[in-house]
Amino acid sequence: MKRIFFRNKFLPYLLIAPQMVVTIIFFLWPAGEAVLQSFQREDAFGLHTTWVGLANYRALFQDPAYIYSLQVTVVFTIGVTALALISALLLALAVDRTTKAGSTYTTLLVWPYAVAPAVVGVLWWFLFNPTIGLMPYLLSLVGYHWDHALKGDDAMILVIISAAWPQVSYNFLFFVAGLKSIPASMREAAAIDGAGPVKRFFTITLPLLSPTTFFLVVVNFVYAMFATFPVIDATTQGGPADATNILVYKVYQDGFVGLNLGSSAAQSVVLLAIVIVLTVIQFRFIERRIEY
C-alpha cells in the first residue's frame, strides 16, 4: 500500500476531526454519562442525585428479572445466530451447485437485508398474527395452536425468526464468497479420495469455511444482542411476561418507561462491556486469521 505523508502537522488531525466529533458527541459522551449514572441514584423528581457506589450493580445481579433477561438473551442470541448461519450456509451451498440462475438467485436473496428492521418486525408480526396471519392458520392445520401473545415459547420463536431473517442475506453473501474461494480441485481430489458429498462437506468444505464462519458468528452475536431492538419493539415488546425481554430491550424499558435511570445505566455499562469483549475477540481473530 502507498503511504502518504503530510507536510502540515495539523492537517491530519483536521481531516479526522469530523469523525472524532461525531464519535465524542454521540458515543463517548453518552457512554461516559451512563458510566457516571450507574454509580448514582436519582430521586423520583430528578432533583437530587446521590453516589451509591456499586449498589446499582449489586442490585442488578440480585434481581431475578435481570438474571432471567440474561437467560432470555442467551437463548435469543444463540437462536438467531444458529438460524441465520445455518439457513445462509444451506442457501449458499445451493447457489454454489447451480451455475445458471446463480446471480439472479443471489440478488433476490440479498434483498431482505435492505428492509428496515422495524418493517421486518411488522412483516413477521403479520405473518404470525394469531387472528389474521398465515402461519397460525397453517399451524392450526397440523393441530398446533399458535399464540405468541400468550405463549412465551411461541413469542421467542417469532422474535428469533424475525431477527434472523434479514441477517440471512448478509451471512449468505459471505458464505457464497467463501465457497467460491475453495478451489474446485479440492473437492474433486476429495471425491477421488472416496468422500461422498456429505463427508466432503464436513471434512473439507466446512473446515475451509471456518474463517468465514468464525467471523460471522461474532458479527451475528453482536447483531442479535444489540441491533435487534426494533424487531422486538415491533413484535412482542419483550412479552409475554418478559419471555422475549432481551437485555437491550430491558435497558430501554427500565430507563425510559420505568425511569429507573441508575439501574438502566448499570445495565448499559454491562452491555458495553460485552460489546468490548466481543470486539476484542473479533479484532484478535481478524489480525491472526484462523490457522489451518
Place this chain on the structure above:
Amino acid sequence: MAAITLEAVGKSYAGGVKVVHSIDLAIEDGEFVVLVGPSGCGKSTLLRMVAGLETVTEGQISIGGRMVNEVEPAERDIAMVFQNYALYPHMTVRQNLAYGLKNRKMAKDEITRRVDEAAQILEIGAFLDRKPRALSGGQRQRVAMGRAIVREPAAFLFDEPLSNLDAKLRVQMRGEIKQLQARLGTTSIYVTHDQLEAMTLAHRLVVLNGGRIEQVGTPLEVYRKPASTFVAAFIGSPAMNLLEARAEGGVAHVGGGRVPLEAAVSGTVTLGLRPEDVRPVDAGTDGAFVLKLAYVEELGAQKLVHGTVEGHKFACALPSDALLGDELHLVPEPGAAHGFDAQSGKRLG
C-alpha cells in the same frame, strides 16, 4: 493395475461446443502414456473423463475391463495428481495421505504402514506433521504424489503436475516420476503441453490437436516419423523446419538444391528438415541448398543458426566451432528429409 480403453470417446459441453472428437486409445497394463498437445486441445478434458470428473458424452471408457462411464470417481480405482496439487490445507501431510484410505475404512495400522512407506519412497518423512502451507513447491509436489501412491490404485492420472515448478526442479521431478512409475509398474496417463517432458517420460505419446488424435507412438517413432506437419512442428526442439517445395519423382527442389524424399511424389510438397539433420558443405557441392544467415544463437555445445531459404525461415544446428559467412551451403543427412502433403499436411510415405 489395469488396462484402460477409450472407444470413440467424445465430449460436448452444454451449448454444443465439441472439444473432444471420437478418441480411440488402448492403454496397456503398466504403460506410461503421455497426452501432449497445445493449450486448449482437450488434454485435461480427456483425462478428467477418465477420472470421472467430467461426464462422457460419447463413446465408452473402460478401466481394467470394466465400463466406467457411469461410475463415480471414487469407485474407479484411480488416483489423480492435480496441477495445483489440491492438498487439503487444514490437514497435516500425514492426514492428507491418510484421508483417502480412511474414507475407504482401511485398518489403522495398514494406513500407518502405507503412509510411512510412501513417505520413505518420496523422502517426505521429515515433514509428515506439517501443514501444506509450510512446504516448498517441490515438497508439495511430492506430497501430492504420495497421496496418489498410498492408495495403490489401478492407474495414476497426472494433469500437468510439474508446471508450477521452476525449470531445474521440473527436470529433477521428471526423473523421479519416471523412476517411480517404473518401480511401481502402475498404468499412468500424464498430461502435459511440454514436448520435452512428453518425450522423456512416455512409453507412448499421444499427440492431440483440436480434440483429435494426431499421432500415437513411442517418442522415437513420433520424432522420427511425424504423421503430419502439426506433429513435426510440435515435437522436437528446436522445431523442425517446414518449407514449401516443388517435387519431381521423389526429389524436392529447394533453394537451388535437391532433397531426396522417401515417397516418389511430384508437385508441391511441404518439406520438413530438422535443424540437426543438415550438414554444411563447400559452395558448389552438388545438390546443396543455400541458407542466407540472419542471426546466431550460441547454445554452448552447439550454435543455432537462423536464416532464410528462398524466403522461408530456416534454422540449423551446427557445432559451436563452425565457421560462418553470409551464406551457408547445406545438404540433408541421408534419409532425414520428411515430405508432407502440401494441402492436408499428412506425411507422404
